[in-house]
Amino acid sequence: MPGADGEIAAIETIRRALPTPPAGEVWIGDDAAVVAVPQDGRLLLAADAIVEGVHFDFELVDAADVGWKALVVNVSDIAAMGGQPLQALVTVVGASSSMIDGLARGLAEAGAAYGCAIVGGDLSAGPCLVVSVAITGSSAPRDPVLRANARPGDRLFVTGPLGRSAAGLRGLRSQGSGQGAVPDDLAAAYRRPVARLAEGRAASASGASAMIDVSDGLGIDLDRLATASGVGVVLDAVPVAQGATAEDALGGGEDYELVFAASDVDAVMGSFAAAGLRPPILIGACVENPTTRRLGDEQLAAAGWEHRLG
Amino acid sequence: MPGADGEIAAIETIRRALPTPPAGEVWIGDDAAVVAVPQDGRLLLAADAIVEGVHFDFELVDAADVGWKALVVNVSDIAAMGGQPLQALVTVVGASSSMIDGLARGLAEAGAAYGCAIVGGDLSAGPCLVVSVAITGSSAPRDPVLRANARPGDRLFVTGPLGRSAAGLRGLRSQGSGQGAVPDDLAAAYRRPVARLAEGRAASASGASAMIDVSDGLGIDLDRLATASGVGVVLDAVPVAQGATAEDALGGGEDYELVFAASDVDAVMGSFAAAGLRPPILIGACVENPTTRRLGDEQLAAAGWEHRLG
Numbered sequence: 001m002p003g004a005d006g007e008i009a010a011i012e013t014i015r016r017a018l019p020t021p022p023a024g025e026v027w028i029g030d031d032a033a034v035v036a037v038p039q040d041g042r043l044l045l046a047a048d049a050i051v052e053g054v055h056f057d058f059e060l061v062d063a064a065d066v067g068w069k070a071l072v073v074n075v076s077d078i079a080a081m082g083g084q085p086l087q088a089l090v091t092v093v094g095a096s097s098s099m100i101d102g103l104a105r106g107l108a109e110a111g112a113a114y115g116c117a118i119v120g121g122d123l124s125a126g127p128c129l130v131v132s133v134a135i136t137g138s139s140a141p142r143d144p145v146l147r148a149n150a151r152p153g154d155r156l157f158v159t160g161p162l163g164r165s166a167a168g169l170r171g172l173r174s175q176g177s178g179q180g181a182v183p184d185d186l187a188a189a190y191r192r193p194v195a196r197l198a199e200g201r202a203a204s205a206s207g208a209s210a211m212i213d214v215s216d217g218l219g220i221d222l223d224r225l226a227t228a229s230g231v232g233v234v235l236d237a238v239p240v241a242q243g244a245t246a247e248d249a250l251g252g253g254e255d256y257e258l259v260f261a262a263s264d265v266d267a268v269m270g271s272f273a274a275a276g277l278r279p280p281i282l283i284g285a286c287v288e289n290p291t292t293r294r295l296g297d298e299q300l301a302a303a304g305w306e307h308r309l310g
Numbered sequence: 311m312p313g314a315d316g317e318i319a320a321i322e323t324i325r326r327a328l329p330t331p332p333a334g335e336v337w338i339g340d341d342a343a344v345v346a347v348p349q350d351g352r353l354l355l356a357a358d359a360i361v362e363g364v365h366f367d368f369e370l371v372d373a374a375d376v377g378w379k380a381l382v383v384n385v386s387d388i389a390a391m392g393g394q395p396l397q398a399l400v401t402v403v404g405a406s407s408s409m410i411d412g413l414a415r416g417l418a419e420a421g422a423a424y425g426c427a428i429v430g431g432d433l434s435a436g437p438c439l440v441v442s443v444a445i446t447g448s449s450a451p452r453d454p455v456l457r458a459n460a461r462p463g464d465r466l467f468v469t470g471p472l473g474r475s476a477a478g479l480r481g482l483r484s485q486g487s488g489q490g491a492v493p494d495d496l497a498a499a500y501r502r503p504v505a506r507l508a509e510g511r512a513a514s515a516s517g518a519s520a521m522i523d524v525s526d527g528l529g530i531d532l533d534r535l536a537t538a539s540g541v542g543v544v545l546d547a548v549p550v551a552q553g554a555t556a557e558d559a560l561g562g563g564e565d566y567e568l569v570f571a572a573s574d575v576d577a578v579m580g581s582f583a584a585a586g587l588r589p590p591i592l593i594g595a596c597v598e599n600p601t602t603r604r605l606g607d608e609q610l611a612a613a614g615w616e617h618r619l620g
Contacts, residue, residue: 032356046342047399089357134444
C-alpha cells in the first residue's frame with residue numbers, strides 16, 4: 001500500500017488526470033464532495049465493484065483498462081434507466097504505486113467519454129486490486145425506465161449483437177497460450193466495453209416500458225426483467241456478433257448492450273434514427289404467462305456467468 | 311463466493327434487514343436506485359472502504375461491527391460538512407454466506423441510527439472482505455462547512471476527548487493474548503464508533519469556518535485543515551479520554567470526533583447547548599503563520615495511523 005505520503009501522491013496523480021470542478025462545486029480533497037443535483041428532484045444511484053482474479057486478470061488487461069471498465073459498468077447501469085451519468089466516487093483497494101497512473105488514466109478517459117465527473121473516493125491497502133465505483137445520474141426530463149413495467153404484447157429489442165466480450169476473452173486467453181492473434185475489435189469489446197448511453201436515452205424517449213443492461217448474459221438478464229415485470233418472454237432469435245458463438249451471445253455477459261421492452265416498434269425505430277443511432281434489433285415479445293421463457297422452440301435458460309473468471 | 315443463487319439469497323437477506331422505500335423511490339433490485347434529492351440543488355458525496363486485515367480483524371470484531379463501522383465512517387464524513395446523510399450504496403467483496411447476516415444487521419442498525427437509507431450496491435467474490443460505502447447527504451439549509459475556510463484568530467474546538475478507539479483496540483488485543491478485560495466503553499469505541507452528526511449540525515449553525523473528522527489522528531487531520539485553510543495552529547492541550555494515553559489522543563485516529571474552527575466562542579457554546587449537546591472542548595486557535603503547528607511548547611507532529619492494522 002502507498003502509506004500516508006504515498007496515498008497523498010496517489011490522490012494527486014488522480015486529481016491531475018481529472019478536469020477542474022465548476023464554480024460552486026468541491027471535488028476531491030474535502031471530507032465530502034459538494035455537487036449540483038438535477039432540477040427535477042430525482043437522482044439515480046448505482047454501485048459496482050470489479051475485483052482482480054474475479055472480474056479481470058492482469059495477464060489480459062492493463063490498469064488503464066481496469067479503470068475504464070470500473071467506470072463504464074456503472075455508466076451502463078445509468079444507461080439502463082434511460083439516464084445520464086453525473087458524478088462518480090471511486091474507492092481503490094490494493095493498488096500498487098505503479099498501477100495508480102494507469103487506473104487514473106482509464107478512469108479519466110471513461111469520465112470524459114461519458115460526461116461523468118469523478119468527484120471523490122478513497123485509497124486503501126489490500127491483498128488484491130478492488131475498484132469500487134458509485135455513480136449518480138439523472139433521467140430528467142423523463143421518468144427512469146425500471147425493469148418492472150414490461151407488459152404482455154410489448155416487443156423486445158437489443159441494441160446490438162451479443163457475445164463479443166466473451167469471444168474477446170476467449171481469444172485473449174488462447175493468444176496467451178500461443179494460439180494466434182485475437183481480432184482487435186473483440187479484444188477491445190472485452191477490455192474497453194462501451195456503455196449504450198445514447199441508446200438508453202433513445203429507448204426511453206420512445207416509451208420503453210422496461211430496460212436492463214446485458215451484464216451477466218442475455219438469458220439471466222432477460223429473466224430478471226421478465227420476473228420483475230411479471231411477464232413471460234418469447235424470443236425469435238438472438239443476434240450473435242461476428243466471431244462469437246451462440247453460447248457467447250446467450251450466456252457470455254459483459255456485452256453491456258441494452259435490452260428493452262416497448263409497445264410501439266415505429267416509435268422505437270424513429271427515436272433511434274432521429275438520434276443517429278444504429279437501429280435496435282427486434283428479438284421477440286413479452287407474453288401473458290409469467291413462467292414462459294422461450295427461444296424459438298427451445299427453453300431459454302436463465303443462464304449467465306456471474307463472474308467471468310470466478 | 312455466493313454464486314448466482316447465493317448472491318440472490320444474500321441480496322434478499324440484506325433487503326429484508328432494511329426498511330421499505332417511500333412512494334416514488336426505488337431501492338435495491340433495479341439497475342440503479344431512484345431517490346429524491348435536496349431542494350437546495352446541492353448534494354454531498356463521499357466514499358470510504360474498509361478492508362479486512364487493514365482496517366479490521368475478525369479476531370477483534372464481528373461481521374455486524376464491520377457493517378456498522380463501514381457505514382458510520384461515511385456518515386462521519388457527512389457530519390464533518392455539517393450535513394445530514396440521505397442514502398448509501400454498499401459494495402461487499404469477499405463475504406462468506408455466514409458473514410452476510412451480520413453485515414446486513416450492522417448496516418441496517420447504523421442506517422436506522424443515522425437516518426440513512428441503504429438503497430443499493432453490489433456483491434462479489436474476493437480474497438478478503440472489503441466493504442465499500444458511498445454516501446449522499448445534504449447540508450441544507452446552510453452551506454457545507456469545508457476544510458479550507460479557517461482564518462487566523464478562529465478558535466479550535468473538538469467535540470470530545472480523544473484516544474478511546476486506540477485504547478480500545480490495544481485493550482482488545484491484550485485481552486486476546488490473555489491480559490485482563492477491556493472496559494466495555496473502550497471496546498465499543500473501537501467496534502462501534504459514533505458519528506457526531508448533531509454536533510456537526512450545531513457547529514455549522516454556530517458559523518464554523520472549517521471542520522474535519524478525526525479519522526486518522528488529531529495531528530494529521532488538524533494539519534489537513536490548517537494546510538487547506540492556509541493558517542497555522544496552536545493548541546493549548548489535547549483532551550485525553552479516560553483509559554487512553556496522550557499518544558492515543560494525538561495519533562490514534564478512528565475517534566470520529568469533529569474538529570472545527572469558529573470565530574465566536576459564545577455562539578458555539580450556545581448552539582451546542584440549544585441542541586442539548588455536551589459542550590465542545592476549546593483546544594486552541596488558528597494563527598497567521600501557515601507553517602506553525604504547535605502543542606503548548608512542542609511541535610505538533612502531523613502524525614497519525616493511516617491504517618490501524620496495516
